[in-house]
Amino acid sequence: xxxxxxxxxxxxxxxxxxxxxxxxxxxxxxxxxxxxxxxxxxxxxxxxxxxxxxxxxxxxxxxxxxxxxxxxxxxxxxxxxxxxxxxxxxxxxxxxxxx
Numbered sequence: 001x002x003x004x005x006x007x008x009x010x011x012x013x014x015x016x017x018x019x020x021x022x023x024x025x026x027x028x029x030x031x032x033x034x035x036x037x038x039x040x041x042x043x044x045x046x047x048x049x050x051x052x053x054x055x056x057x058x059x060x061x062x063x064x065x066x067x068x069x070x071x072x073x074x075x076x077x078x079x080x081x082x083x084x085x086x087x088x089x090x091x092x093x094x095x096x097x098x099x
Contacts, residue, residue: 071092
């Protein structure tokens with residue numbers, strides 16, 4: 001007998017019977033959805049999307065988003081453009097020397 005998606009967890013102990021983790025991950029996006037309609041302009045919305053992408057990428061790479069953004073924004077003015085990739089979340093290290 002084929003196992004349906006809603007009963008699969010009954011036959012496979014590795015399948016979680018709920019999606020609480022996923023709902024927790026999505027909650028900030030759902031809560032902010034209406035607020036983002038009023039970003040001010042299309043360009044402002046694009047900027048907000050870039051910042052949110054950096055924040056989520058920092059989280060996925062195990063960084064505290066506040067510490068990451070603070071450090072990157074402090075380094076950015078004196079950081080060589082040829083080494084800008086060092087400041088991306090997947091390459092950033094909090095113990096790097098400035099510049």
